[in-house]
Amino acid sequence: MSEFHEAVIIGGGPAGLTAGVYLRRAGIDAALVERGVLGGTAARTEQIDNYPGFPEGISGADLTRLMAEQAKRFGLVVKEFFDVSLVSRKDDGRFLVTSGESEIETRGVILAAGTEWKQLGIPGEKEFVGRGVSYCATCDAMFFQDQDVAVIGGGDSAIQEAMTLANLCRRVSVVHRRDRLRAQVVIQERAFRQGNIEFLWNKAPLEIIGKGQVESVLLRDTQSDGRSTLKVDGVFVFVGLEAKTAFLGDLVDRDRAGFIEVGEDLASKTKGLFVAGDVRTKRLRQITTAVGDGALAAVGLEQYLLEAR
Ligand SMILES: Cc1cc2nc3c(=O)[nH]c(=O)nc-3n(C[C@H](O)[C@H](O)[C@H](O)COP(=O)(O)OP(=O)(O)OC[C@H]3O[C@@H](n4cnc5c(N)ncnc54)[C@H](O)[C@@H]3O)c2cc1C
The missing domain is CATH 3.50.50.60 (FAD/NAD(P)-binding domain)
Incomplete structure (x- = not known):
């Protein structure tokens, strides 16, 4: 039998970690899966000078470590080295999030998988x-x-x-x-x-x-x-970024560059599947906007889970 969590977040960068804080504070049993280690693209940035609250700037590694600590403090389940290869929807509306032989069943997904060079x-x-x-x-x-x-x-x-x-x-x-x-x-x-x-x-x-x-x-x-x-x-x-989300099949709509198209509420065309951070079509790909997306997607998913009960 597969493991079950009410919500699964895919991606451990700023968007995913923020979504984790919001979901857990709303009392939702949430797990975050990350194909590598927590931190995302942001963790690889040497010096971040435009994230509010750090007047002297902060390294990306330190900032994302603090974000991860905060999410874990609220009890977010974290699974590193869980590389999602497929997300599918069952007839009962639940999702299966698969990585190799491992599978997690869930009622809602937040995709926060960022971009690749x-x-x-x-x-x-x-x-x-x-x-x-x-x-x-x-x-x-x-x-x-x-x-x-x-x-x-x-x-x-x-x-x-x-x-x-x-x-x-x-x-x-x-x-x-x-x-x-x-x-x-x-x-x-x-x-x-x-x-x-x-x-x-x-x-x-x-x-x-x-x-x-x-x-x-x-x-x-x-x-x-x-x-x-x-x-x-x-x-x-460094010739640009692309979103790699083939593992979602046709659960989402994409633009020509592969970024996922969602409405203002960050809901995708599949009920219960929300999208946050750099992976979606947006004007500005930064930590500030990723964090805002994480919060908004979590609130959207919380609402969906309440209504779908
Ligand atoms: C060189 C550089 C410098 C930057 N400097 C700044 C800056 O100074 N200030 C600023 O605000 N922003 C900066 N940014 C942008 C910032 O890093 C991003 O906007 C931010 O990290 C986006 O967060 P995210 O959570 O959406 O995605 P990411 O941080 O990219 O995190 C996505 C995570 O999802 C994981 N993932 C992807 N696919 C899967 C899968 N199939 N299964 C499981 N996990 C998966 C990835 O491993 C990754 O950890 C910079 C970016 C770059 C490239």
Whole structure:
């Protein structure tokens, strides 16, 4: 027989942890499942300066650890390394949340599964993951101390990550397909002042090359179509985010980028299934908005559970 909880939250980032606090404070028997360890994307952010209540800023790891402690204080059941592979709805309206051989039955679900970095999809990328190709400067910068790296992308995350790398690396080459950045002006200005960051404008990566370890990137000039080789020890890819929610099948509607479409109350098209945080279509993907979503989804689910009784 499968384990039962009244509510299951999928994802242990700020949205899921906040939903956990609200559900438990409403007296609902709730479990949170997380495919890795608690904290989500936020835990990998070195310094968070725009979350209220921390005038000196706080590291993402510390902030999410505090969120997790708070949720656990109210008795949230937490299951780490529970990678959800399927969510299905039974005839009686209950859900089954499955990970490998494990299964949890529940009356309501809050999906707070966040986003993942998009891949470039070029030769060499997959082969060199963990051997020079990375999607997280905060996690991997230390492996490239005094070395040369490329950052692919021109948005806020790419430039923030380039600055993290510039603190440790010898040279950081930002490779961007256009002739100006998309990042906020204040972030751009800080990057332009950093002596060891160079900008390679109108360039797109074609292939990552190496023998066992990344050695260079083949670049295409987006204007002249000319080719050039950039010698680097590492390639950090930040070309946008995507939501991976195939495990929900057609229980939800998605936009073209895979983000889940919900109404203002965060209810999906399937009764009892609510969606919170970065995984849904929204204007601003931040911790503040994820936390707000977590609260709203929990209140929506609480109402649903009361009415469905
Ligand atoms: C480089 C970078 C810097 C940032 N800096 C800031 C900042 O300074 N300030 C700020 O406010 N925001 C910042 N953000 C954004 C912020 O991190 C996100 O908006 C926030 O973490 C979203 O929270 P979430 O709970 O929706 O998703 P996430 O934090 O992404 O958490 C989702 C969780 O769901 C889990 N999950 C996914 N699929 C499954 C599955 N199938 N089964 C089980 N678990 C699953 C994931 O492992 C993850 O732990 C930054 C983001 C990045 C990438």
